[in-house]
Amino acid sequence: MSAIEELVIRDLSKTFISSQGALSVLRDIDMQIPQGEFVTVIGPSGCGKSTLLKIIAGLDAQHEGDVTLDGEPVRASGVDKGFIFQEHRLFPWLTVEENIAANLSLKHREVRDKVDKMIHLVHMDGFAKTYPRQLSGGMAQRVAIARAFIRDPKVLLMDEPFGALDAFTRAHMQEVLLDVWLQNQTTVILVTHDIDEAVVLAQRVVVMSAKPGTIRTIVPIDLPYPRKRSSTAFLELRREVLNQLEAHMMEAHAVISAPLNDEGGQ
Amino acid sequence: MHPIHVETAKDIQNVNRRTSVTPMAIAHVGRKRLPFVGSYLPIVVLVIWQAVCSLQLVIPAILPSPLEIAVAFWQLTRSGVLISDLKISLIRVVFGFLLGAGLGLVTGAFAGLYKRFEDVVDPSVQMLRTVPHLAITPLFILWLGLGEWSKDVLIATGAFFPMYMNTFMGIRSVDAKLFEVARVLQFNRVQQFTKLMLPAALPNVLLGLRLAIGVSWLGLVVAEMLGSSSGVGYLILNAQQFSQTDVVFVGLIIFALIGKLSDSFVRLLERRLLRWRDNYIG
Ligand SMILES: Nc1ncnc2c1ncn2[C@@H]1O[C@H](COP(=O)(O)OP(=O)(O)OP(=O)(O)O)[C@@H](O)[C@H]1O
Ligand SMILES: [Mg+2]
Numbered sequence A: 001m002s003a004i005e006e007l008v009i010r011d012l013s014k015t016f017i018s019s020q021g022a023l024s025v026l027r028d029i030d031m032q033i034p035q036g037e038f039v040t041v042i043g044p045s046g047c048g049k050s051t052l053l054k055i056i057a058g059l060d061a062q063h064e065g066d067v068t069l070d071g072e073p074v075r076a077s078g079v080d081k082g083f084i085f086q087e088h089r090l091f092p093w094l095t096v097e098e099n100i101a102a103n104l105s106l107k108h109r110e111v112r113d114k115v116d117k118m119i120h121l122v123h124m125d126g127f128a129k130t131y132p133r134q135l136s137g138g139m140a141q142r143v144a145i146a147r148a149f150i151r152d153p154k155v156l157l158m159d160e161p162f163g164a165l166d167a168f169t170r171a172h173m174q175e176v177l178l179d180v181w182l183q184n185q186t187t188v189i190l191v192t193h194d195i196d197e198a199v200v201l202a203q204r205v206v207v208m209s210a211k212p213g214t215i216r217t218i219v220p221i222d223l224p225y226p227r228k229r230s231s232t233a234f235l236e237l238r239r240e241v242l243n244q245l246e247a248h249m250m251e252a253h254a255v256i257s258a259p260l261n262d263e264g265g266q
Numbered sequence B: 001m002h003p004i005h006v007e008t009a010k011d012i013q014n015v016n017r018r019t020s021v022t023p024m025a026i027a028h029v030g031r032k033r034l035p036f037v038g039s040y041l042p043i044v045v046l047v048i049w050q051a052v053c054s055l056q057l058v059i060p061a062i063l064p065s066p067l068e069i070a071v072a073f074w075q076l077t078r079s080g081v082l083i084s085d086l087k088i089s090l091i092r093v094v095f096g097f098l099l100g101a102g103l104g105l106v107t108g109a110f111a112g113l114y115k116r117f118e119d120v121v122d123p124s125v126q127m128l129r130t131v132p133h134l135a136i137t138p139l140f141i142l143w144l145g146l147g148e149w150s151k152d153v154l155i156a157t158g159a160f161f162p163m164y165m166n167t168f169m170g171i172r173s174v175d176a177k178l179f180e181v182a183r184v185l186q187f188n189r190v191q192q193f194t195k196l197m198l199p200a201a202l203p204n205v206l207l208g209l210r211l212a213i214g215v216s217w218l219g220l221v222v223a224e225m226l227g228s229s230s231g232v233g234y235l236i237l238n239a240q241q242f243s244q245t246d247v248v249f250v251g252l253i254i255f256a257l258i259g260k261l262s263d264s265f266v267r268l269l270e271r272r273l274l275r276w277r278d279n280y281i282g
Helices: A050-056 A096-101 A109-120 A137-149 A167-184 A195-203 A233-259 B009-018 B038-052 B065-077 B081-113 B115-129 B131-142 B148-172 B176-184 B189-226 B234-240 B244-275
Strands: A006-018 A021-034 A040-044 A066-067 A081-084 A155-161 A188-191 A205-211 A215-219
Touching: A006 A050, A006 B065, A021 A050, A021 A137, A021 A188, A021 A215, A040 A050, A040 A195, A040 A233, A050 A081, A050 A155, A050 A188, A050 A205, A081 B176, A096 A137, A109 A137, A137 A155, A137 A167, A137 B081, A155 A167, A167 A188, A195 A233, A205 A233, A215 A233, B038 B065, B065 B081, B065 B244, B081 B115, B081 B148, B081 B189, B081 B234, B081 B244, B115 B148, B131 B148, B148 B189, B176 B189, B189 B234, B189 B244, B234 B244
Parallel strands: A040 A188, A040 A205, A081 A155, A155 A188
Antiparallel strands: A006 A021, A006 A066, A205 A215
């Protein structure tokens, strides 16, 4: 295996400094993600998952430690990255198709075809000329997904992309994502709150703990795709992830009920 | 029309289907807009006004009747006075407005885009803005004489500030979250401007446009009343000196009509360009 093409996160720490003081959000994150790997990240709300993704995307350069892609420090304008934000973040003045194309010109035949195909793929047929204000939250999120997919990014960073979708649409979008991933050998890092989703998609599930956000454990999922959610192996791994999360919650509560002693450290 | 009897849930469904409307229309259901509702009030006022004058309750030199005003309007139009004055006024206001609003737009955009430019220019602009621009008129007349330039510059000065302020604010109100999107999608500088800043700033820019047009009229009237021998403002002033109250009214009507016309134009522009917005419509 080529050891060059990979995403490396080394000793990453992030502290937000505000008028209320310093808030240590991420501490000592270390990870290596080879090109083409599918990783999901799961952890309690506020543990710094979105913050981590933004740093990986190069949108936030104020941190300690290094994040490198193929040996180069990540930059927002660097290698093709797809980022699906926790909110849809569509441009309100552009229609669905214009949002998907964004800075690509719909006048190009190639772009046009890709956009049309993508609209169909995310089940948005008939809404090409609609403005975002006329879409539901789940529809808008699917448009945002289409906008990221159409660029065939090398690295795809997704922040709870399917959170606003119903079970069926969600399952469909997961399939679409797996197709895109398998075809393009994209590196995918997907944040989710849904344990099933984390286990069904990933080759490795990163379980995070909060305050400060650290990697609690990494659970490898060595199951062939497509996966059956009812198989014993799947349920076994699912239970393991769940146990890790629960154990963290228990510890967190224990800390809260214990008397406070020097908060935050450093 | 047949009354609709609603008996069962199924009927309700049918009724719903039959009366199904586009989302846009839903907001207006149950509140039909009367045609020309905006003209009702002026018409009522006109009728009362005419009645008061016909009954000779006021002296015509104080308040001429609408009919007399109409006659004066017609005579002034036929003799060509009104048209030539109007033409001169329009040229002045359009030129002054384009000059001021154009500069305001460009300066405001630069101040919005570049922090350093803002630091240099904005404090001075804010200081000058607080001087009522009509108070500068004598200075302009001293410097530029009574010719066209002093009038154009006066109008331009008025139009500059609202355009500057609103363009600046518009650009600064662009959502930082959308900037992140633009960075991830690798927008270049030009795309960042045309696809992000411009559309996001547009509501504010159009507001600035509307305010600038209003201020331009104000500047025009002042310029024409203070030192001019032509234009609608002069027409009004001159009529006052000869106690031609009806002509004064003709001038006012001209201003009202053109003011309304230009405002409608900007509103049309807003409706066109801001279709994507989702706003409370009352
Ligand atoms: N711009 C900011 N300034 C200050 N603090 C911030 C900022 N952004 C995030 N935080 C803090 O960092 C912590 C982690 O936030 P983050 O959004 O990364 O959490 P998350 O894991 O994505 O949570 P969720 O699952 O609810 O989306 C939170 O405590 C939040 O208050
Ligand atoms: Mg988050």
